Amino acid sequence: MTKSIDTFKHLLLRWSGVLIFLGLWELAPRLEWIDPYFVPPLSTVLGSIGELFREGVLVSHLLISLWRGLLGLVAAIAIGIPAGILLGWRYPLAAEVLNPVLRVLSQVNPFSLLPIFVLFFGIGETAKIAVVGWVSLWPVVFYTITAVRTVEPVQIKSARAFGISETDLLVRVLLPASLPLILVGVRIGAGLTFYILVAAEMLGASAGLGWLVHNSAMNYQIPRIYAGATFIVLLGYLLNRGLMCAERTLFDWREAIPGLVRDRSHQDTKPWIAPRFAAAALAGLMALIVVAGSVEVYRANLQGGEVMPAGGHARHFGQPVGE
Amino acid sequence: MATAQALATSAPQAKPKIVVQDINRVFHIKKGRGEGARDFVALKDINLEVQTGEFLVLVGPSGCGKSTLLDILAGLAHPSSGAVLIDGKKITGPALDRGIVLQGYALFPWRTVRKNVEFGLEVKKVPKRDRKEISDRYIKLVGLEGFENRYPHELSGGMKQRVAIARALAYDPEVLLMDEPFAAVDAQTRETLQDELLRIWEATGKTIVFVTHSIEEAVFLGDRVAVFTANPGTLRDVVKIDLPRPRHNSDLRSSAEFGWVRHRVWELLQNHPAEHRVPTERRPVADAISPSAEL
Amino acid sequence: MERHQLTLYKILAVGALLLLWEILPRLGVVDPLFIPPLSGVLSTMFELFASGELGKHTMVSLVRALSGLLAALLIGLPLGLLLGGWFPRIQTATEPLMELFAQANPVILAHIIIFFLGIGQTAKVFIIAWLCIWPITFSTIAGIRNVDPALVKAARSLGLGRFRLFLSVVLPSAAASIFTGLRLAAGYAYIMLIASEMMGASSGLGFLVVQSQESYNVTRIFAGASVITLLAVVTDQLLKLVEMRLAFREENGEDDYVRMRQLAQGALV
Numbered sequence: 001m002t003k004s005i006d007t008f009k010h011l012l013l014r015w016s017g018v019l020i021f022l023g024l025w026e027l028a029p030r031l032e033w034i035d036p037y038f039v040p041p042l043s044t045v046l047g048s049i050g051e052l053f054r055e056g057v058l059v060s061h062l063l064i065s066l067w068r069g070l071l072g073l074v075a076a077i078a079i080g081i082p083a084g085i086l087l088g089w090r091y092p093l094a095a096e097v098l099n100p101v102l103r104v105l106s107q108v109n110p111f112s113l114l115p116i117f118v119l120f121f122g123i124g125e126t127a128k129i130a131v132v133g134w135v136s137l138w139p140v141v142f143y144t145i146t147a148v149r150t151v152e153p154v155q156i157k158s159a160r161a162f163g164i165s166e167t168d169l170l171v172r173v174l175l176p177a178s179l180p181l182i183l184v185g186v187r188i189g190a191g192l193t194f195y196i197l198v199a200a201e202m203l204g205a206s207a208g209l210g211w212l213v214h215n216s217a218m219n220y221q222i223p224r225i226y227a228g229a230t231f232i233v234l235l236g237y238l239l240n241r242g243l244m245c246a247e248r249t250l251f252d253w254r255e256a257i258p259g260l261v262r263d264r265s266h267q268d269t270k271p272w273i274a275p276r277f278a279a280a281a282l283a284g285l286m287a288l289i290v291v292a293g294s295v296e297v298y299r300a301n302l303q304g305g306e307v308m309p310a311g312g313h314a315r316h317f318g319q320p321v322g323e
Numbered sequence: 324m325a326t327a328q329a330l331a332t333s334a335p336q337a338k339p340k341i342v343v344q345d346i347n348r349v350f351h352i353k354k355g356r357g358e359g360a361r362d363f364v365a366l367k368d369i370n371l372e373v374q375t376g377e378f379l380v381l382v383g384p385s386g387c388g389k390s391t392l393l394d395i396l397a398g399l400a401h402p403s404s405g406a407v408l409i410d411g412k413k414i415t416g417p418a419l420d421r422g423i424v425l426q427g428y429a430l431f432p433w434r435t436v437r438k439n440v441e442f443g444l445e446v447k448k449v450p451k452r453d454r455k456e457i458s459d460r461y462i463k464l465v466g467l468e469g470f471e472n473r474y475p476h477e478l479s480g481g482m483k484q485r486v487a488i489a490r491a492l493a494y495d496p497e498v499l500l501m502d503e504p505f506a507a508v509d510a511q512t513r514e515t516l517q518d519e520l521l522r523i524w525e526a527t528g529k530t531i532v533f534v535t536h537s538i539e540e541a542v543f544l545g546d547r548v549a550v551f552t553a554n555p556g557t558l559r560d561v562v563k564i565d566l567p568r569p570r571h572n573s574d575l576r577s578s579a580e581f582g583w584v585r586h587r588v589w590e591l592l593q594n595h596p597a598e599h600r601v602p603t604e605r606r607p608v609a610d611a612i613s614p615s616a617e618l
Numbered sequence: 619m620e621r622h623q624l625t626l627y628k629i630l631a632v633g634a635l636l637l638l639w640e641i642l643p644r645l646g647v648v649d650p651l652f653i654p655p656l657s658g659v660l661s662t663m664f665e666l667f668a669s670g671e672l673g674k675h676t677m678v679s680l681v682r683a684l685s686g687l688l689a690a691l692l693i694g695l696p697l698g699l700l701l702g703g704w705f706p707r708i709q710t711a712t713e714p715l716m717e718l719f720a721q722a723n724p725v726i727l728a729h730i731i732i733f734f735l736g737i738g739q740t741a742k743v744f745i746i747a748w749l750c751i752w753p754i755t756f757s758t759i760a761g762i763r764n765v766d767p768a769l770v771k772a773a774r775s776l777g778l779g780r781f782r783l784f785l786s787v788v789l790p791s792a793a794a795s796i797f798t799g800l801r802l803a804a805g806y807a808y809i810m811l812i813a814s815e816m817m818g819a820s821s822g823l824g825f826l827v828v829q830s831q832e833s834y835n836v837t838r839i840f841a842g843a844s845v846i847t848l849l850a851v852v853t854d855q856l857l858k859l860v861e862m863r864l865a866f867r868e869e870n871g872e873d874d875y876v877r878m879r880q881l882a883q884g885a886l887v
Contacts, residue, residue: 014710017711017712018715038734099628104847107805108847109808113843114816116652116843119834119839120649154428155430155431157429158423159442161399161417161423161500162417162419163416163419172442172445176433176434198723198726199726202817203817232721232726233721236723
């Protein structure tokens, strides 16, 4: 009994900051502490979100964004994990030597790549997916290399003593052992993906969540800006939390390794979904996004949407008068 | 001298299970910053025989090559020269006729106890039903019945090592190689595990080669103790342990005989040149064990 | 392998990359309209440098980025220290809020920010600062929380008061983590700089890139992109050097791993 009260109090404390913030958001515009034209109160924004939902607009753009992000991420994984395993496991010396090269490449500004990709791939989906893929490739590769290199050597040695083939060693031992850290890389890649995607959509797209916000700004539909922005923030938060949760569920055989998993006092409780089910659910969700997203993308392109000027990018916010 | 001693004290009966012939292992170590490469002699002219069903312990300080020798026996490392014969056949690499138990986090954390034990069986492509039966048997043998579906992180250090033993035994190798398996557990668990190991050994009749740097452990467990010295790694002597069996579930460790044998081994590990040593056989027992004892 | 040999190979690897960059486009293996040869990019860079354009844009961008980073440091570091060390309860209360804020993509926020700050230097610096505060704050908090309790115990037993304890034990221990956050933030600063300049500016390296895009001048795009990347790499390396000096950590491969663990633990982006 006292335990649930304690948990409740703890939860209350944790979310008090957010609650206060939300409260201020509602009150400040209403009480005219802030100009409500520029910052509409929370309730108006929520209403706007609801409106967008009902119009189907939100879902549509959401699917498009997710579709792009997912494809980019999948491309990054498909290239990054094998590359990382190859470098970390088979050719660790090459990994060491190539490290500076890879690090420099990973620091190439993705926004400066965007025009390059657009010029090459055209103003289509490919350019955006390529940028997103590029951005998430690096965490995946780096984390995979580290993951493979930090597998406990005793486990490898024990497995080798059975006289198994190299393939078996790779599949049965190396992969499962390095999977948790690899997935951390994927999670970080996913976060970066989402981030860059939304920004890239603002800079040159005709659909997607980023475009939605940008378009609303251009048309001075201010509550919509906030609606889109809030939705994006929530989505990013849920995405990260969801991935962390998935990580914990899939790897319930891992003890709380300090530094890798956020230290929570209730780490001991068994996750309430069986790992297999969770993995299947995740896979199903991704498949859904790919399918539904493709439909939306097709429709969006068919309808033409907002046509961007030839450079693939419009000057925003009017012509600035010097800096 | 080592060879003669080894053969003399082992009273050869049937053909030996393992024959170590003239094993040498040299590591070339390149030093950075201008120093040339140097050779590190891990093992030099090792000759040894292990009888079937024997419990042989390799004991010595760090760097004496005992772990290297075990790796070579397992087929995980190759000697610079010499060969190892098992049942008369030269070994070329790791195989399922030898099992190994190592120190540390050797269990696969993503597999349950049962799945860990079944690892070798999976590799050997044993059908599922048989696997369950076999793993049941060995899990019971090491005393972990009821823990089949736990994960390693839920187990204590002692339990983990038992799983490791079960895993190594599950595909029924004839030889069990153990490299300081109990070094990472606390002292009391260690003694329990030693008892357990002897019980398992007597129940299964395997040939065991056990590496440790604890003289106590060596004398308690072994039929014979091979004493190694470092720089270069050589086999100094093999001591026959005449203490009675069964040794588990007894207070052997506190007996005078135990202390006596332990002292013999300890002496061999010291670096006194042979001439200046008074051989233990000639000194009164009491003096050897404790100068102040009155027997 | 010897350390010096390894370093040599690393340099050779970079050299090989540069060589490929030159040869492959020239041979047509890679479409030169997509990736112009290195020499072309270098000559464009030199042109821009000679005309003073490059210098002007670089300075502008650098000032923006570093101002934003500095602002983030001046706000984020004390914030992290206070929350992590002095007011743990407030930290618990504000943590979910900060996590949400960290998710707030400043590119998106930019639309809102311009209402308050207009399009100008301040807005851009603010955007960069907003983005960079979170990694710094989070890594500071994480650094403080992860101070080895054995160290604290030892210091306490020597009679150190709370403030001295903080200064001489907690802070140096957390320094490594703080620096990781700083380096992360520096990387983000550059990324955000370009994005903000692409959205609306009349000077700066991002503006240069966008301008080149509109005139289909691929070589110029690459020139700009290379300079930006160079800036980011140099800043990162400088910070690394400072870190090594201040935090007395040796250069080793574990460096990256520590950074990664920090990332996994606290930062969300």
